[in-house]
Amino acid sequence: IIKLTDEAKLFAQSRYPFPPFIIRFPTPYIHEQKIVEELCKYLKENKQLALELSGYRKASAKCSSNECDLLLFVKNSYSFSILYDEKNWPQSILGLTYTRPSTPSIPPQLSLIIKNVSLSIDFADFTNEIKASYPNVRNVIRMKHKNQLNIKLVKLEFSEPGQRDEILNRGKIFVHFLTYDVEGYLAPARVLICSKCMGLGHFRKQCKQTQDTCKKCGQTYDDVNNHTS
The missing domain is CATH 3.30.70.330 (RRM (RNA recognition motif) domain)
Known part of the structure; x- marks a missing residue:
């Protein structure tokens, strides 16, 4: 029986970022940094909670023309639990009302x-x-x-x-x-494999290799479909 090391378990459990929390505002004009700072300040002063974020970004793909989303990416499971609890959210941020169109899945x-x-x-x-x-x-x-x-x-x-x-x-x-x-719980692995070089971590259109690599024999060819492996 192969026993997983603690390092392997940690990698398997953290190879994906936490799913984002989405805040939807009824205006396309927001100041992302100030909103994040105000939310962290509210949680610290009113809930005595220290929220840690690894990043945030504005998005509008799923919004109407007079809306925008702010995606918050938490740094750790403690911060995820803070935002997962509905009771920790303020009624408004910087005077702006907001909705939360979805709840992220538990990681x-x-x-x-x-x-x-x-x-x-x-x-x-x-x-x-x-x-x-x-x-x-x-x-x-x-x-x-x-x-x-x-x-x-x-x-x-x-x-x-x-x-x-x-x-x-x-x-x-x-x-x-x-x-x-x-x-x-170790999440199922999803590995990105280039169909041109069979390398990891990039798409075919991003590949710098000029020839195709055969996935059966591992050799490179100008026309990978016309060779005998």
């Missing part, structure tokens, strides 16, 4: 997997027991394999990191007088 950094959960249990009862015992669990999801059949893994999604980290550090969770092993 792998706030999830874990329960192992060896019988397929014959009453799953609704199992879910209710978990949520009663662990109030920060937002979703309980029976995992499926590629043919969409249930498997013995259950994913828990948390609204904040504290309870999730406590369970992971213990390595076990207790449900209905039974003890289950738990582990971190």
Whole structure:
């Protein structure tokens, strides 16, 4: 059995950025930096919460002509939990009203997997027991394999990191007088592969290689379709 190192787990859980929080304003004219500064100030002074952002940007692709969106990218799971809690948002920012058109999905950094959960249990009862015992669990999801059949893994999604980290550090969770092993949830890998050179991290149109690389033999050719591998 191959045991994953802590470094490998950390990479797998953090290779994707956190999904953004979207704020929609009823005007196309906003000052992004001032809005972000005001939101951070509000949270610090009124909620005693330190929000950390890795970035933000304005967008208008999904807005009408008299609207704009501001996308906020959080730096860590603690900051994600701050913005995920509806009670932490102010009614307005810099005097501007706003809406939040969607709620981001809970990321792998706030999830874990329960192992060896019988397929014959009453799953609704199992879910209710978990949520009663662990109030920060937002979703309980029976995992499926590629043919969409249930498997013995259950994913828990948390609204904040504290309870999730406590369970992971213990390595076990207790449900209905039974003890289950738990582990971190590793999101499925999505790797960008160039169809020209078979290299990682860029598209074909960005490739600097002049010839095509055959994905079977690994050699380069002027016409990759006309050779015998």
